Amino acid sequence: MSVQPYVFFNGRCEEALDYYTEKLGAEVLLKMRYKEAPPDPHNPPRAGLEEKIMHASIKMGSTVWMASDGHCDPAAKMEGFALSLTADPAVAEKYFNALADGGQVTMPFQPTFWSKGFGMLVDRFGLMWMVTLPED
Structure with missing residues (x-):
């Protein structure tokens, strides 16, 4: 499935x-x-x-x-879902910033207890995104 x-x-x-x-x-x-x-x-x-x-x-x-x-x-x-984007450290924050351009950041890209980098935003088209670094 x-x-x-x-x-x-x-x-x-x-x-x-x-x-x-x-x-x-x-x-x-x-x-x-x-x-x-x-x-x-x-x-x-x-x-x-x-x-x-x-x-x-x-x-x-x-x-x-x-x-x-x-x-x-x-x-x-549009509400009730999010897209989760997991990316390498070299590009994750770049992607986060690109998606945030014209949108609204709901959680800045930053280290968390589960990831060395994670952020959430709603992009300019109303989509909610979660951008995260992969686990080590």
């Missing part, structure tokens, strides 16, 4: 994927727009979603996760 996070960016998926690709070295494996989906007369997409991302698969390190623009509902909130 494997569990993959599926993240809904509420209309900002393309921007988020570009940012994670540039700042964290993510690789977009698949990106399908709503206009590329086969027509479904029982569930047509809302007008204006044609260029939005219906589904994407992203690889970061050895992890593959999925993302979408969702239904682009301004009232939607």
